Amino acid sequence: MALSRREFVKGSLMAVGTAAATLGGFGLVSDVFASDAPGEGADQNEGPRRLRYIDLERSGELARREEALWGLYSPCRLCPRMCNVNRAAGESGACTSASSFRVASFGPHFGEEAPLRGSRGSGTIFFSHCNLLCIFCINWQIAHRGDGRETSPAELANMMLDLQRRGCHNINLVTPSHLLPHLIGALRLAIADGLHIPLLYNSSGYDPLEVIQLLDGIVDVYLPDFKFQDAEVAARFTQGAPDYPRHAAAAIKEMHRQVGNLNIVGGIAQHGLLIRHLVMPENLGGTDKFVRWVASELGPDTHVNIMSQYTPMFRANEFPPLDRRLTQAEFTQAMYWAHDAGLHNFH
Numbered sequence: 001m002a003l004s005r006r007e008f009v010k011g012s013l014m015a016v017g018t019a020a021a022t023l024g025g026f027g028l029v030s031d032v033f034a035s036d037a038p039g040e041g042a043d044q045n046e047g048p049r050r051l052r053y054i055d056l057e058r059s060g061e062l063a064r065r066e067e068a069l070w071g072l073y074s075p076c077r078l079c080p081r082m083c084n085v086n087r088a089a090g091e092s093g094a095c096t097s098a099s100s101f102r103v104a105s106f107g108p109h110f111g112e113e114a115p116l117r118g119s120r121g122s123g124t125i126f127f128s129h130c131n132l133l134c135i136f137c138i139n140w141q142i143a144h145r146g147d148g149r150e151t152s153p154a155e156l157a158n159m160m161l162d163l164q165r166r167g168c169h170n171i172n173l174v175t176p177s178h179l180l181p182h183l184i185g186a187l188r189l190a191i192a193d194g195l196h197i198p199l200l201y202n203s204s205g206y207d208p209l210e211v212i213q214l215l216d217g218i219v220d221v222y223l224p225d226f227k228f229q230d231a232e233v234a235a236r237f238t239q240g241a242p243d244y245p246r247h248a249a250a251a252i253k254e255m256h257r258q259v260g261n262l263n264i265v266g267g268i269a270q271h272g273l274l275i276r277h278l279v280m281p282e283n284l285g286g287t288d289k290f291v292r293w294v295a296s297e298l299g300p301d302t303h304v305n306i307m308s309q310y311t312p313m314f315r316a317n318e319f320p321p322l323d324r325r326l327t328q329a330e331f332t333q334a335m336y337w338a339h340d341a342g343l344h345n346f347h
Contacts (some may be wrong), residue, residue: 120169
């Protein structure tokens, strides 16, 4: 029987004595679980969970959460930058998003992790603008420049329903942090018209604890990045966000408290947490610290995508060593660190 990528990695780490011997065994792949059968090695003991966001809407709690998020919208305190601008009046802060919002694209996406994409795709909705603004952003036209089409909550609700009709396994909200009041309003409209598939919150991890607490019971699967472990590195590469590591750690711990480890039924994630971490040249992301933090704070069974596809984009050429691709040896070292930290579900 063919080994999964995780089994192959672990077997290689146990079977060989030197990094040089393993360099040919670890491919720089860009997609977690790429060679795994759907759901292989994942938690299979639970069945599909009733979507709590439907119950929250019926009880009136979802309306209350939406109101609370609008309360953080003007002056804006939706992200840790705390710009305090009056977005309702058209002012914009660091994310450059004001009173309206834009959608860059939407549709079934087959490039996500296997438990998210399944056989019919993850129903991704890519939002314009971003609150973290990494200088190496691969989607800089969307995140920094704001390319996209101005959209209303009613149109967004129809997008969600269209993705459900097309058979997508979930609704995947990509870079949603700065638009949450609009998105919850759209979700409520979609629920009224029959939305009933899991909701994914796909963010940079730069979220205030207060906001993530308001999402309890609304989000089924959290898909945050945890990019940097060092405040000075974060400040340099995110246009001045030295508090990123602190806020990302607190937000991710709360996400895990709400939904637990990733639960996969029939090859498809139903609820839980999956953390993405991009390995960077010269370990600028602090991968060794990251894997130890996951093991100690969340537990060794936490699902982690250790990503190898770093590519110099946007302004990366101005910031060596971010001006080059990751080496095979650097990625191999990252996998050793994950293994040595005791993680079981890293890929």
